[in-house]
Amino acid sequence: MHDLIQRLTSLPWDQAPQWLFxxxxxxxxxxxxGAVMLRNLIHCAxxxxxxxxxxxxxxxxxGAEFVGFVQLLVYVGAVTMLILFAxxxxxxxxxxxxxxxxxxxxxxxxxxxxxxxMIALLVLGTLLASIxxxxxxxxxxxxxxxxxxxxxxxxxxxxxxxLLPLQGTAxxxxxxxxxxxLLAKEEKQS
Amino acid sequence: MNFLENLPLATKKFILDLVEWVCGWFCSKxxxxxxxxxxxxxxxxxxxxxxxxxxxxxxxxMFALMSVFERKILARMQNRYGPNRVGFFRWRLCGLxxxxxxxxxxxxxxxxxxxxxxxxxHFLAPIVMVAPALILPVILPYGRGMVPIELSSGILFFxxxxxxxxxxxxxxxxxxxxxxxxxxxxxxxxxxxxxxxxLVMSAVVVxxxxxxxxxxxxxxxxxxxxxGFLPNWFVFTPWGFVACLLxxxxxxxxxxxxxxxxxxxxxxxxxxxLTEYSGFKYAIFFMAExxxxxxxxxxxVTLFLGGYQAPFAFLDFIPSxxxxxxxxxxxxxxxxxxxxxxxxxxxxxxMQFAWKLMLPMSFAALISAATWYYTGRGxxxxxxxxxxxxVPYLILGYFCFTRRHTADNRRYLxxx
Numbered sequence: 013m014h015d016l017i018q019r020l021t022s023l024p025w026d027q028a029p030q031w032l033f034x035x036x037x038x039x040x041x042x043x044x045x046g047a048v049m050l051r052n053l054i055h056c057a058x059x060x061x062x063x064x065x066x067x068x069x070x071x072x073x074x075g076a077e078f079v080g081f082v083q084l085l086v087y088v089g090a091v092t093m094l095i096l097f098a099x100x101x102x103x104x105x106x107x108x109x110x111x112x113x114x115x116x117x118x119x120x121x122x123x124x125x126x127x128x129x130m131i132a133l134l135v136l137g138t139l140l141a142s143i144x145x146x147x148x149x150x151x152x153x154x155x156x157x158x159x160x161x162x163x164x165x166x167x168x169x170x171x172x173x174x175l176l177p178l179q180g181t182a183x184x185x186x187x188x189x190x191x192x193x194l195l196a197k198e199e200k201q202s
Numbered sequence: 203m204n205f206l207e208n209l210p211l212a213t214k215k216f217i218l219d220l221v222e223w224v225c226g227w228f229c230s231k232x233x234x235x236x237x238x239x240x241x242x243x244x245x246x247x248x249x250x251x252x253x254x255x256x257x258x259x260x261x262x263x264m265f266a267l268m269s270v271f272e273r274k275i276l277a278r279m280q281n282r283y284g285p286n287r288v289g290f291f292r293w294r295l296c297g298l299x300x301x302x303x304x305x306x307x308x309x310x311x312x313x314x315x316x317x318x319x320x321x322x323x324h325f326l327a328p329i330v331m332v333a334p335a336l337i338l339p340v341i342l343p344y345g346r347g348m349v350p351i352e353l354s355s356g357i358l359f360f361x362x363x364x365x366x367x368x369x370x371x372x373x374x375x376x377x378x379x380x381x382x383x384x385x386x387x388x389x390x391x392x393x394x395x396x397x398x399x400x401l402v403m404s405a406v407v408v409x410x411x412x413x414x415x416x417x418x419x420x421x422x423x424x425x426x427x428x429x430g431f432l433p434n435w436f437v438f439t440p441w442g443f444v445a446c447l448l449x450x451x452x453x454x455x456x457x458x459x460x461x462x463x464x465x466x467x468x469x470x471x472x473x474x475x476l477t478e479y480s481g482f483k484y485a486i487f488f489m490a491e492x493x494x495x496x497x498x499x500x501x502x503v504t505l506f507l508g509g510y511q512a513p514f515a516f517l518d519f520i521p522s523x524x525x526x527x528x529x530x531x532x533x534x535x536x537x538x539x540x541x542x543x544x545x546x547x548x549x550x551x552x553m554q555f556a557w558k559l560m561l562p563m564s565f566a567a568l569i570s571a572a573t574w575y576y577t578g579r580g581x582x583x584x585x586x587x588x589x590x591x592x593v594p595y596l597i598l599g600y601f602c603f604t605r606r607h608t609a610d611n612r613r614y615l616x617x618x
Contacts, residue, residue: 017234054376058323061369068362078355081362089365089398093391096372100388163355163415 033073040066053099061092078163098192207521214252221248253350265492266301272538279542311481323377328486331370334363335490338497343418345510345523355415357405368394371475378478386474390465393455396556401452403564404445407571408505421509428579435508440587441570446506448564457495461544499533558602566594
C-alpha cells in the first residue's frame with residue numbers, strides 16, 4: 013500500500029495535461045473514420061457530428077474558448093442539421109444511383125479511389141501550404157488563452173479585416189440551401 | 203443576515219477544510235510524505251465535485267417540486283384538486299411526495315425498444331439530450347461571487363450547448379422507426395431552429411449594451427437606479443422590454459412548452475419523438491426538458507431581470523441567491539400559467555409568428571439598443587428607443603395580424 017502510493021505519486025503527473033488532448037483527438041479520428049466507412053447515411057452524419065464535437069472540445073482544451081464555442085454552435089447546431097435535412101429530403105433511390113455512376117463496378121471503384129486520393133492530397137497540400145507560408149509559422153509560439161484571444165479581438169478582426177470573405181461565405185451558404193431546396197422539390201407532376 | 207448571504211460559500215470552504223484536515227491526519231498516521239502538488243490537485247478536484255453535486259441536487263429537487271406544483275397549479279386553474287394523495291406514511295402533505303411515487307413508477311417500468319428501431323441511436327438519444335441540459339446551468343451567477351464556472355463568453359457557451367438538444371430530438375425521432383416520431387422530431391427541429399434566431403438576437407442586444415458576454419458582467423451592469431426609482435434592470439428599458447418578451451417566447455418554444463407543444467401534440471402525433479420511449483428513458487427526456495427550462499429561465503433572469511440583485515437597496519437584507527431563485531420560481535410559475543391559458547398553435551401560425559413578427563422585432567430591438575448605447579439613459583435615449591421599437595411593432599402588427607389567415611392549399615410531396 014505504502015509502496016504503491018509512493019510509486020503512483022512519483023509518476024510524471026505534472027505533464028498529464030499535455031497528453032489529455034489525445035482523448036478528443038481519438039474521438040475525432042473515430043468519428044471521421046465512421047463517417048467515411050459506415051453504410052447508413054444517417055449514421056455517417058452522426059459520426060461526422062461526433063467529429064465536430066471533438067474538434068470543438070479540442071479547441072476549448074487548447075484555450076481557444078470562443079472558437080470552440082462557435083465551432084459547437086455552428087457545426088453541431090446548424091451544419092449537422094443541414095446535412096441531416098439534406099439526407100432526409102433527398103429521395104433515397106437517387107442517392108444509391110448517384111453513388112454508382114459507372115456500369116462497371118471495378119472501374120467505378122478505381123476511379124473513385126483515384127479521385128478521393130487526389131482530393132485528399134489537394135486539401136492536405138493547401139492546409140500545409142497555408143500553415144508553412146503564413147507569417148505566424150515563423151513567429152514565436154505563444155500559448156493561446158482567453159486573455160490572448162478575447163472575443164472582442166476576434167470580432168474586430170472578423171468585421172474589419174476579413175469582412176469580404178465572411179460575406180462571401182454567407183452568400184455561398186445561402187446558395188447551398190436554395191440548391192438543396194431545389195433538389196428536394198424536383199418531382200414528377202401527377 | 204450576512205450569515206445567510208455567505209452560507210453556500212462558507213459551506214464549500216468548510217468541506218474543503220475538512221477534506222484537507224482528514225487527508226493530512228491520515229498521511230501523518232500512515233507516515234506517508236506526499237509530494238507538494240497532491241494536496242492542491244485534490245482540493246481542486248473536491249471543489250469541482252462539490253459544485254457538481256450541489257448543482258445536480260438543486261436542479262433535481264427543483265424538477266421534482268416543479269412536476270408536482272405544475273400539476274397542482276394547473277388543477278387549481280381548472281377548478282379541480284390535482285394530485286393530493288401520495289404522502290409519507292400516514293401524513294398526506296398535500297401530495298408533496300408525488301414525484302417520489304412517479305420516480306419509482308418510471309424506474310420499475312419495462313424499457314421497450316421497438317424491433318425495427320436503430321438500437322444504438324435509440325439508446326444514445328436520451329444521453330445526448332440530458333448531458334447538455336445538466337451542463338447548461340454551470341455558467342449562471344446564482345449569487346454574489348457564486349458562479350460555478352466563470353467563462354468570459356458564457357452566453358455563447360449556453361447557446362452552443364443548447365444546440366445539442368436538436369441533435370438529440372432528431373436521433374430520438376429517426377431511430378424510433380415510426381412515422382409519428384419522425385414527424386414530431388421534424389416539427390420540433392423546425393420550431394427550435396426558427397425560434398433560436400430571435401432568442402439569440404435578443405441575447406445579442408443585451409451583450410451589445412453591457413459590452414460583455416460574461417453572465418456575471420451582465421448582472422453587474424444592471425446595478426443601481428435611474429431617475430431615482432427605476433432599477434437599472436434591462437427589462438425596464440424600451441429595447442430591453444421587447445427583447446425580454448422575445449426571449450421569454452423563444453424560451454417557451456425552445457423548451458417545447460405550451461403553446462409551442464406541437465412536436466408532442468398528443469391529439470395529432472401521439473407524443474412526437476417520445477412515442478417509442480418508455481420507462482426511465484422517457485423520464486430522462488422529461489427531466490432534460492425541465493432542467494433545460496430552468497436553465498433558460500435562469501439565463502433570462504441573468505440577462506434581463508438583474509440576476510441576483512435586489513430591486514432596491516433597502517431589500518438587500520434578503521440574500522442574493524434568494525433573489526435569483528425567487529425570480530426563477532416566478533418565471534416557472536408564469537410558464538405554468540401560460541400553459542393553463544393558451545391553446546396550442548397551428549404549425550403555420552407558429553412559423554409565421556417566428557419569422558414575420560419575432561425576427562423583425564428582434565432586429566428593431568437591436569437597432570434601438572444601439573441608439574440607446576450612444577444617447578445614454580437620458581430622456582432623448584428613452585424617446586428614440588421607444589420610437590424605434592414601437593413603429594415597427596405597429597406596422598408589423600397591422601400587416602401580420604389584422605387580416606384573417608387560413609392555411610394555403612398545399613401540394614403534399616412524396617405522399618403517393
